[in-house]
Amino acid sequence: MIRNTLEHAQAVRRMHQIGIVNLLRPGRLLRAAVHNARLGPQAALIMKAAAEHPDAPAVTDDRGTLTYRELDEQSNALAHALHGLGLPDRSVVAVLARDHRGLLLAISATARARLRLALMNTGLAKQQLIEVAAREKVRVVLYDSEFADVVDGLPATVSRYLTLGAGGPSIDELIAAHPRTPLPLPDRPGGFIILTSGTTGLPKGAPRTKVSPLASALIADRIPFPRRGAVVIASPLFHSTGFGAWTVGLSLANHAVLMRRFSAESILRAIAEHRAEMLVAVPTMLTRILALGPEVIGRYDTSSLRTVFVAGSPLAPELTNRFQDIFGDVVHNVYGSTEVAVASVATPDEARRAPGTVGRPPVTVHVALFDADGRRVTAPGEIARVFVRTGIPFEGYTDGRHKQVIDGYMATGDRGHFDAEGLLFIDGRDDDMIISGGENVYPLEVENLLAERDDVLEAAVIGVDDPEFGTRLRAFVVPTGASARDPEEIRDHVRANLARFKVPRDVVFLDELPRNPTGKLIRRDLPTGPLPAGQGEQVRRYGNSGT
Template sequence: MKSVLREAVRTVGHTVETVRAVATLHNSGVIDLTRPLRLLRTAQGGKVFGPQATLIRNAAQDHPDAPALADERGVLTYRELDEQADALANALLDLGLTPGSVVGVLARDHRGLLLTVCAAGRAGFRLAMLNTGFAEPQFAEVCAREQVRAVLHDSEFHGLLAALPPELPRVLTWLDDGDTVADGVRTIDELIASGDRTPPPAPAQAGGFIILTSGTTGLPKGAPRTTVSPLVSALFVDRIPFPRQGRVMIVSPLFHATGFGMWTAATATAAQTILVRRFDAEQTLRLLAEHRAEMLVAVPTMLNRMVALPADVIARYDLSALRAIVVAGSALSPDLAQRVQDIFGEVLYNLYGSTEVAIAAVAQPAELRRAPGTVGRAPVTAEVALFDAADRRVSGAGVRGRVFVRSGAPFEGYTDGRHKQIVDGFMSTGDMGHFDADGLLFIDGRDDDMIVSGAENVYPLEVENLLTALDGVDEVAVVGVPDPEFGQRLRAVVVREPGAELDADAVRQHVRANLARYKVPRDVLFVPELPRNPTGKVVRRALQELDATERAQ
């Protein structure tokens, strides 16, 4: 009887959440409840073409001359993006690809990537979003695992394709200055110019996407999204103020879940997306001012580079239009959260999620001022719960547990057949966390990052956040490494600020003055830069492999 009652309560709760999500989408301009036929066509289109291709077609019908994107080659309107995507889809079908084929795209952020995304949806291809930081063995292994049948890529990645069968079709999405087109390789511009601009035959169902995990501890896993609920956009727009038909600059990579999801949500509001192929701190400020952008999407290491610019450089650019800086992809330290808002105003939003669970929580500016470093609260249709090692739910301010999420964007399982742990409908994120007395969520680190040193449990992220605020530290990462005496010990890997004379003893002393003795790093290594993947996450296994004797000073 109790289980029946519990399920009834849960069903009512889900219904209420759905109503709230629909209201959120209407109020944010993603949908218009006064146009029921458009809503029906959009829902049907999403099942056949996927949400991105459908949203671009909607925008092309409603706002044909509105700018859809701006990159180094200029501006494309929604009409141009829509027509060119149809032409590309037809041309790729003419190459012999069929609906359901897996097509890989290896491209930086520019029009070629967005055209490929939309064309894949129109043709019914399953699109594998490949990581621009791949080495050749990783690239070849992922392409084989995902059964890629064609690759669209930027010319700078030509060398990686030597690992693939020579008969595999290749299309260039971007040609760098000085690069030439190899024999037998077509460019995306050639295919668009020769392709039929009428819509291709509708596939039987959406091909979907394969988005790769970060791969900081091994080969990236494939996380497919074949079908996407129309309510997923509510996860983004509930706690983040997307500008209607505004201007959104995205400098985090679109091949990863956060950048891709933010672009999709921006497209739902017919916004213009400003893209750059490579991040540069001052160039980002210049483009924000030039386009009067209202939103910036970035990763923490990018924000760190921006706030490190001299004050007179930042002052050159008029950022008065900026209403939101959305950061995601890796941990936002309390120190960086405060510095960003001190410089740019109360505009910072800290997004927490993963490829698997989508968005779990968002911290708004006032929450970050009150509790720097928090990841905030769950948006509509998402719920966060903490579980102990025995899979029992735990609660209470300051009580640490494993972070699990129930989301409106359910995960289908990895392409290799594995899945995340699920407890009572909640999926594991792999993180440890706690809530404060106000119900704000904090992430304490990865559950597999915790080390046991001399019988004491230590979470490296606590030490990392402390050292981030130390004078002379530009960046820092803390990891556990094997120790013959204590089992494990902490290693702090530090990038000094330019001109700083910080030494290992000063680092240890700062930790000793603020945290328990067993949290003091025994290794303090100095490096020119931290090893990061293209999404800005630190590659921790590389830190564990550093030679401590050579990097101590």
């Protein structure tokens, strides 16, 4: 109890230092706390920013810019419309939209209308959406017109409104037809549901009913956010990375610059145009930016950039170094998950000093390692299961399942180790570990090694059935334009740097790796069956086909 009180006090102090709260204005602080407790953080923070900075830009998208006053008033109007549907409190409203003002309005308005929001992954197939909507008991869906075919599979009892595009009733029409005055505050927040990435099957629902006001400190403690500055959010808002960064940005009255579709050059253009101080992205986006080459990158003035918030999938040390060599020491590598939020952050100097580290936990967060028998592992370099205790406790999945918990620490599903300085390293997923010839291999180690090569854009390694070893390693390589596409050269590189049993028997060249909209590798979509032309020299021909 005493420890928790001290940690909370430390978190409040950090929030004051960062500018998220002002302890010298207790009246404002109390009002914001009441709104957060009854609305949830996103709607409450929009109201706060609208009261304090009404004419400041809140969001810029393909349609232009909304100020905080406009975002607040339009949220109220949409809330009136949704409340007028007569749904019971905390009924679930799903939103299936790319990053634009319609998504922000849906997030804010549902909270004000006493409803619960489910953020749907834009990569969901029709059948997946049907199953997720049924599991979450969705009553209304707000969606972009490009997803009309996906939404079409939902029951006729689910009401539908467009967040963008034509072809049906829209939230723009609802906003225009309703008053912009605020609704009475609900007794308690409706909360929201974020879906897991679904890389191993149907995405699970991770609910957040009541979010602690200290959550912003957890994200911003080790990541420098601007105050009333521009932030380019390239990571999808339906995922916890973009969603969390946007939420912290609201508390600092930042200007969110959103893009419906990813384009590496568009990101550079947006940074230059808005003098953005922060970029929120996933690792593959950094890869694509660097792939533009020095001539294209040099066309844009990105000198305003102070922070790159990267999360969502493993960040290769080589990618961090190459990016920082061009853009400066700005990369903050965030390790976490939908369930635990932020577990640790590697600052730019930590990444330089200890390549591959995911850093240290932020305020109120603790990371521990446990072996298979539940015993604590503390020795530097010893690999074990990663568990996290956080100030934002996980409520369990909406299907009733839960993560394993030991002594208040929850499993992340990863394996990792600490170095002698206490910096955390992630060695791979529990379920990604490959046992080949009786030896344990973590694909991430081989993937990071391959990514260091100048002729490799990115790489993935999986295990496939082998009659002699039980499982053998198969490497999938996305080559650069200068690549010789020589499998033996790839194998020789691994053989020269790692143990013999870590050398991939198969090497397959691909144009791109299968990834979901948040940039996570979908290993199950990589071919595990026999290669069309066998191994050795024949693999080279298979690789050159580009399949």
